[in-house]
Structures are given as C-alpha cells and as structure tokens.
Amino acid sequence: MTNCHFRAPEPTLQVIEPPKGAELLAPSVNARVAAQWLEAFLHDELVVRRNVPRAVLGLSGGVDSAVTAYLCARALGAENVYAIRMPYRLSSAASLSDAQLVVDAIGVQERTIDISAAVDGYLQSETGADARRRGNVMARMRMLILFDQSAKLNALPIGTGNKTERLLGYFTWHADDSPPLNPLGDLFKSQVWDLARYLGVPRALVDKAPSADLEADQTDEGDLGITYARADAMLSQILLGYNDAQLRERGFSCEEIALVRGRVDATHWKRHLPTTAMLSNTAINEFYLRPVDF
Amino acid sequence: MEPPASVEVGVETLDVAIVQMKPRKGAYRENVRALRRVFSQLAHSPAPQLIVLPEAALTGYFLEGAVYDLALSTERIAADIAAEWQAEAGNDPVDLAIGFYENFEGTFYNSALYMSISNGAPSIVHTHRKMFLPTYGVFDEERFLSRGRRLSVFETRWGRMAMLICEDAWHAIMPTIAAIKGARVFIVPSAAPGRGVEGEEELESITRWRALLTGAALEHGVYVLYAGLAGFEGGKGMTGNSAIIDPFGRIVVQAPPLGECVLRAKVDLREIDLARACLPLLGDLGAVLPDLLLDDELPLPRAGADPASY
Numbered sequence: 001m002t003n004c005h006f007r008a009p010e011p012t013l014q015v016i017e018p019p020k021g022a023e024l025l026a027p028s029v030n031a032r033v034a035a036q037w038l039e040a041f042l043h044d045e046l047v048v049r050r051n052v053p054r055a056v057l058g059l060s061g062g063v064d065s066a067v068t069a070y071l072c073a074r075a076l077g078a079e080n081v082y083a084i085r086m087p088y089r090l091s092s093a094a095s096l097s098d099a100q101l102v103v104d105a106i107g108v109q110e111r112t113i114d115i116s117a118a119v120d121g122y123l124q125s126e127t128g129a130d131a132r133r134r135g136n137v138m139a140r141m142r143m144l145i146l147f148d149q150s151a152k153l154n155a156l157p158i159g160t161g162n163k164t165e166r167l168l169g170y171f172t173w174h175a176d177d178s179p180p181l182n183p184l185g186d187l188f189k190s191q192v193w194d195l196a197r198y199l200g201v202p203r204a205l206v207d208k209a210p211s212a213d214l215e216a217d218q219t220d221e222g223d224l225g226i227t228y229a230r231a232d233a234m235l236s237q238i239l240l241g242y243n244d245a246q247l248r249e250r251g252f253s254c255e256e257i258a259l260v261r262g263r264v265d266a267t268h269w270k271r272h273l274p275t276t277a278m279l280s281n282t283a284i285n286e287f288y289l290r291p292v293d294f
Numbered sequence: 295m296e297p298p299a300s301v302e303v304g305v306e307t308l309d310v311a312i313v314q315m316k317p318r319k320g321a322y323r324e325n326v327r328a329l330r331r332v333f334s335q336l337a338h339s340p341a342p343q344l345i346v347l348p349e350a351a352l353t354g355y356f357l358e359g360a361v362y363d364l365a366l367s368t369e370r371i372a373a374d375i376a377a378e379w380q381a382e383a384g385n386d387p388v389d390l391a392i393g394f395y396e397n398f399e400g401t402f403y404n405s406a407l408y409m410s411i412s413n414g415a416p417s418i419v420h421t422h423r424k425m426f427l428p429t430y431g432v433f434d435e436e437r438f439l440s441r442g443r444r445l446s447v448f449e450t451r452w453g454r455m456a457m458l459i460c461e462d463a464w465h466a467i468m469p470t471i472a473a474i475k476g477a478r479v480f481i482v483p484s485a486a487p488g489r490g491v492e493g494e495e496e497l498e499s500i501t502r503w504r505a506l507l508t509g510a511a512l513e514h515g516v517y518v519l520y521a522g523l524a525g526f527e528g529g530k531g532m533t534g535n536s537a538i539i540d541p542f543g544r545i546v547v548q549a550p551p552l553g554e555c556v557l558r559a560k561v562d563l564r565e566i567d568l569a570r571a572c573l574p575l576l577g578d579l580g581a582v583l584p585d586l587l588l589d590d591e592l593p594l595p596r597a598g599a600d601p602a603s604y
Contacts, residue, residue, distance in 0.1 A: 027492065034491040037531060040552050044526040191491070289358035292528040293319045 023250035026190035026232040031198030034191070035071065038183045042075035045181050046156055049293060054155035057179075058142050059083035059102060059110070060213065061095030063196050063205050064184060065160040066102045070199040071183055072158060073106045081108040082153055086142045088214075089116040095213050101202040111149075115141045135214035139172035146179070156181060164189040164228060167235050168260070169267025170212075170220065177270070188232040224263075226256055234260050306564055308452045308479070308517075311342035312557040314536040314549045316525030319354040322364055326352060330378040332556070337383035342558065344452070348483045348523035348536075349393035349404070349460050355485035356527045357395065361438045365397035372409045372416035380414035387412040389419075389450060393459055393483035393521075395439075396423065402439050406457040406483050408448060420448035424459040425468070432487055432530060445471050452563060453478040460484040464506060473514035473576055474583060478566050480516050482507065485523040488533035488551060500533050500551060512543030514579075515570035517561055524554055541569035 047053045055072040059065050065083075072081045085099050096112070103110040119141050123129055129137070150157045159182035165171050166185055184192055189210070196206045210220040210228070221227050234252055238261060242250075247257050269275070273285070282288050313332055317325040329352070336342060349355060352371075353364045371394050379388060389410050396405035404424040410417045423442025427435035445468060447456045456472035456479075463469065463482050472480060490498025503520075511518045517540060524534035536549040538559050549555050570576055590596070593604040 029491045030493060030495065033493070033496055037488065037491070037497065041526055041529065041531060044531075045529075049526075187491075287359075290360055291319070291356045291358050293354075293526075294357070294360055 021251065023237065024230070024233050024252070026229045027188055027236045029187065029191035029194045031195045034187070034195055035074070035198060038071050039075045042072060042158075042181070042183055046076060050156065052154065052156045054080045054082070054153060055158045056082040056084060056146060056150045056153055056155040057158040057160060058146055059085050059099040060160075061085075061092075061098035061205065062210055062213075063201060064162055064189075064192055065099075066201045066205050067192055067196050067199060068158055068160040068183060069102055069108055070106060070196075070201060073108055078107040079109065080155075081106075082149065082155055083108045083110050084146065084149055085110065085112040086115050086145055087112065088119055088138050089114075090216060091213050092211070092216075094208075098202070098205050098208070101204060105200070105202060113145055113149075115145065131215050135212065136172045136175070138214055139175035143175040143178050158183065159185065161185055162189050162192050163187055164232055164235060165220075166271060167239075167267075168224060168231065168263045169270045170224060170263075171270070173270050188236065189228040190232045225259055230256065231260055235264070238264060305452055307560050307562055309343045309560045310346065310519055310538060310558070311336055311344070312346045312519060312521045312536045312538065312549075313348075313351075314522055314524050314534040314553075314555050314557065315348060315351055316523070316532075316554050317350075317352055317354050319527060320357065320360055320364060322352050322366075326374050326378060329375065330382060333379050333382040336556065337379075337386065339558075341383060341386055341388060343389060344450075344519075345388060345390045346481055346483070346519050346521045347390070347392040348521040348534075349406070349485040350395060350523060351392050351483070351521075352394060354527055355523055355532065356530065357438075358434070359438065361395050361402060362397075365395040365402050367397055368405070368407055368418055368421050371396075371407060372418050375409070376411045376414060376416035379411050385413045391457060391481045391483065391519075391521075393485075396421070403442060404435060404439050404459060405442075406459050406481070408450070408455070408457060408481070410450075419450065420446065420457070422446070422457040422459065424462055426461040426465055428461045445475075447472060447475040447477045450479075453566075455479040455481060457481045457483070460486065463510065466510075469510040469514060469516075470579065470583075473516060474580060478516055478563070480510065480518045482518060482520045484520060486533050486535075487527075487530040497533060497551070500535050503533070503535065504537070504545075507537065507539055508543040508545065511539040511541055512569075512573070514576050515541040515566055515573065517541060517563075517566065522549070524552060541566045542572075 053076055055076055057065060057068055059069060069081060069083055083103055085096060087096055119138055123134060123137060146157045157179035159179035161171055161176050161182060162184045163186055171177055193206060211218050234247060244257050278286055357364060391406060391408045393406045396403040406422045408419045410419055425442045427439055427441055429436035447454045454476040456477035458468050458480055486499060486503060488497040488499050493501055507518050507520055520537045522534040522536045523532045525532055533551040534549050535551050536557050538546040538557060540546050547557050547559050549557055595604050
C-alpha cells in the first residue's frame with residue numbers, strides 16, 4: 001500500500017468558444033439580399049420618385065463602377081443605362097478594355113469621352129500642379145462631363161463610391177461624391193467585391209488591384225498604406241465605437257490604427273455639405289429640417 | 295359544451311386585412327385617395343371586419359420638421375378615412391387601425407387610432423400615443439414629438455386589444471403590460487428601415503422583428519397583427535414584412551419586404567385559449583408580476599424614495 005491513490009482522469013469536456021480572429025475579418029455581405037435591395041432602391045428613386053428612368057455613370061474599368069452598372073441594368077434595363085468612359089491620356093489601357101468587358105457583358109449604352117484636352121487646357125497654365133492637384137482636376141472634369149451628359153440624356157448621374165473610400169476620405173470632394181444617388185455608399189470595398197462576384201462582374205475587374213488610375217502604376221492599397229480587407233475589418237469596428245485599446249486587443253497594430261483612425265477623423269468634413277454660418281432661428285438644415293424626399 | 299367565456303358566440307373569428315402601403319412623402323390628400331382605391335378593392339371581396347394600416351401610413355415616416363405641417367387631429371383623420379370607406383362600401387361597417395402623426399392642441403405625437411365605422415360615421419374607440427420614441431442612429435422622433443404616457447387596452451367586438459407602435463413592441467414590458475391588462479390581439483403599426491446585409495436570406499432587421507413578434511405572440515398567447523410601411527424614403531428602405539402571427543407564435547401569413555400588398559386572413563380567436571392552455575405563461579405572469587413590480591429594489595419613483603435612485 002502506498003499513499004498514492006490512483007485517480008481516474010477527469011473526463012475532458014468540449015470547450016466551445018467564439019471563433020478566434022473573427023474581428024480581423026472584413027465584414028461579409030449576403031450578396032443576393034443586398035443586390036435585391038439595391039435594385040429596389042434604384043428603381044424606387046429613378047422610376048417611382050423622380051420619374052427619370054435612365055441612369056448615367058462613369059465606367060472606369062474598376063469594380064465599383066462595374067457593380068453599379070450591373071445594378072442599374074437590373075433596375076432599369078440595360079438600354080436605359082449610359083456608361084461613359086472618360087480616359088485621360090495617361091490612363092491605363094487596361095482600364096478602357098476592362099470597362100468594355102462590362103459593356104459587352106450587360107449591353108449598356110457606352111460612350112468614350114477623352115478628357116485629356118479639357119484637363120490639359122487648364123493644367124498647361126498650372127505647371128506646378130502636383131499629382132494630387134492633377135488627379136483632382138481629372139476627377140472634377142469627369143464630374144462635369146457626367147452632369148452635362150445627364151442633362152443631355154435626361155438621365156440621372158449615379159455615384160459609384162463605396163463606404164471604405166468615403167470613410168478614409170479617399171475621393172475628390174464634389175467630384176466622385178457628387179451624384180444625387182449612391183447605391184454602394186454603405187458597403188465596404190470587401191462587400192462590393194462579394195457583390196461583384198455574385199452579379200457576375202468579369203473576373204478581370206474583380207481580381208485586379210483597385211486603382212484610382214490617376215497616375216501610372218497607382219493602386220489604392222499603395223496609396224492608403226493598408227489592405228482593404230484589413231481597413232474594412234477595422235473601420236466596421238470603429239463605426240461601432242470600439243476604442244484604440246479594444247482594437248489593439250483584437251489584433252490591430254498601433255500603426256494601422258493610427259493610420260485608419262487618422263484618416264477618418266481628418267475627413268469628416270468631406271462627408272458633409274459645406275459648413276454654413278448660422279445667423280438665424282431658421283437656418284437651413286439646422287432649424288429648418290426637411291427630409292430629402294419631401 | 296359552452297364556449298369559453300372570453301369569446302362571444304358568433305365572434306369566434308376575425309376577418310383581418312392588413313394593408314402594406316407605401317405612401318407618397320408628405321402627400322396626405324393623395325395618400326387618402328390611394329387608400330380609397332384600396333377600400334374599393336376590399337369592400338367587395340368580401341369586406342374584412344378589421345383593416346390594419348402601418349405607422350405614419352398617410353404621410354410617410356421620416357418627416358423631420360414637416361411633421362408640424364402634416365400632423366392632424368384624431369377626429370380629422372377618422373372623418374377623412376370614414377368618408378373614403380363610405381364612398382366605396384356605403385353603410386357597411388368596418389373597424390380600422392392606422393398609424394398617423396397626431397396634433398393634439400399643439401402637442402405632437404406618433405399615434406395609432408382604432409375606429410369603428412358604421413353607417414359612414416366614425417367612432418373613435420382608442421388612440422394610442424407611441425411611448426418609446428426612437429431617437430438614436432437614423433431615428434430622431436423625440437426631437438419633434440412628445441411621448442405617450444399610458445399603455446391602455448380597449449374593447450372591441452372581438453375582445454380586448456392593444457396597439458403598440460414600432461419600438462413600443464421592442465420593449466418586452468410593453469406586450470407584457472398589454473397582455474396582463476387583458477389584450478388578446480396586439481395591433482402593431484410600424485415603419486422599420488431595413489438594415490443589416492450579413493444575415494441569411496434577408497435583411498437582419500427583418501429577422502429580428504420576426505423574432506420579437508413571434509416571441510411576444512407565443513409568450514402571451516395573443517394574435518399579433520403587424521402592419522409594416524413599405525417603400526424607400528430618402529434611401530432608407532422600409533421593410534414591409536406585414537404579418538399575422540397566431541397565439542402559438544406561428545406566422546399565419548406574411549408579406550414580402552418590398553412593395554404594397556394586402557394580407558388577408560380569417561383568424562380563429564379560439565386559438566388564443568388553446569394556446570394559453572398549452573402554455574399558461576400569462577397565468578403564471580399574473581401571479582408573479584405583483585412581486586416583480588412591488589420589488590423595492592426596482593428604480594421606480596415612490597413616496598419617500600431618493601430621486602437619485604430612479
């Protein structure tokens with residue numbers, strides 16, 4: 001006999017925990033539900049409310065404008081969608097051909113308007129304009145053309161900006177964000193990709209690195225310094241109110257938190273109309289409040 | 295065998311029509327005319343006994359400051375609707391519940407009206423003023439509206455009913471109070487902006503609403519008549535999803551999220567007693583509720599209580 005008593009091992013119970021690392025994943029989307037909802041939104045705004053059942057949009061060759069074109073075609077019929085390609089002389093040739101893939105796939109009406117002469121006409125006297133100024137001039141020229149085409153075609157301009165670029169301020173104010181309707185503005189870029197796959201957008205557009213194509217070899221993720229997947233995962237949590245300490249606990253680095261939060265905090269103004277000095281008790285949008293569809 | 299005391303002979307069923315509608319924003323007269331077209335369809339089909347319409351059914355939901363332009367008295371709403379019903383149905387009777395913005399002597403509410411129309415004349419049975427005014431995120435009701443102060447139930451030919459307007463139904467204590475006061479049918483006019491695209495097969499807000507309503511029906515053994523506003527308002531899409539839910543928590547009939555439609559069903563009110571017999575939670579609640587509400591640890595205003603505690 002010894003003092004050692006044999007003890008049977010405790011039965012091991014299964015430990016069930018939430019999946020680890022989920023906080024680092026980009027938000028998902030049920031693409032079928034979202035597509036159906038956005039199609040209904042476009043139909044309601046264009047056909048029912050405004051009685052302008054035609055859409056005009058800039059088709060860049062990127063995934064955002066492609067998805068927007070697909071949604072408009074579903075909502076209005078392809079014959080009522082005008083896709084305008086607006087290349088600058090330094091734009092990538094692939095942008096034009098990728099945009100053509102969309103036109104060929106869904107049969108929307110297409111026109112190509114080269115903005116080089118108009119842009120250079122102004123910039124030739126602005127020899128010191130850096131890449132950012134030149135890019136903004138191009139974006140605003142495209143906006144100008146889009147609105148003029150909308151008047152000519154009796155069609156409403158449709159925006160193509162996504163939630164990620166809106167939050168990061170990665171767009172030209174009063175250019176990309178100017179159309180009166182924006183179907184993708186509440187979807188992160190990662191969700192737009194999911195939607196693109198569901199809608200059948202050509203793989204060439206879905207798989208390529210996103211680019212504003214304002215400079216040679218430019219990519220969005222290169223400009224931003226973070227991948228869309230990572231930025232979307234963090235942004236979705238920032239919007240819910242998570243503070244920096246919580247984000248660090250969830251696996252984000254101090255550098256990427258500073259980068260993303262810094263861009264969001266520095267660009268609130270870009271997501272608003274111009275700041276108007278309030279002088280009365282009837283200031284518009286302060287005291288005098290009417291919804292956009294009133 | 296005698297019928298249950300709570301159900302009168304001859305009124306064992308209730309023929310309900312829920313009108314899921316999409317009003318034009320701010321166009322009250324036009325929307326009343328649209329209602330008349332619905333009445334034309336309903337009046338001869340044969341006519342339902344009770345028609346239920348959504349929250350803010352004749353103006354749209356998001357009005358901001360325009361609520362002061364469009365809010366009307368209960369009497370005015372009742373008279374306008376009764377006139378439209380009479381134009382299509384003559385002197386045939388009908389009961390009707392509808393959500394609207396109420397102007398009561400310069401105080402403004404998000405209200406729901408229950409009325410009986412007979413021989414073309416409206417009789418206002420009850421007006422419920424929304425108690426929980428969502429004022430967060432996309433909602434801004436309390437900026438423009440005052441809160442209702444009481445959840446009352448009211449008598450109808452089909453037994454006692456209560457009305458819960460949208461967020462009212464999200465607070466479990468509201469259906470609880472309504473049920474304990476004897477309501478056997480909950481009428482829920484609603485305007486629910488859809489959101490959440492990560493769920494299965496539908497917007498997440500739709501799933502959550504369904505869980506709330508079926509849960510309330512099952513817990514208290516009541517019918518739930520849910521009338522959802524439809525259509526987009528400034529990019530915010532209202533998820534109609536009008537539904538009739540039985541006292542076992544089962545969906546009798548449900549509308550899709552988008553588009554206008556009418557839900558029709560003849561519901562068997564005897565099911566209420568059957569459900570309560572199977573799952574007597576309401577009876578249990580009646581026994582326990584006094585203990586819960588009289589608990590002096592609850593942060594409620596009481597004589598002698600420290601105001602900081604509630």
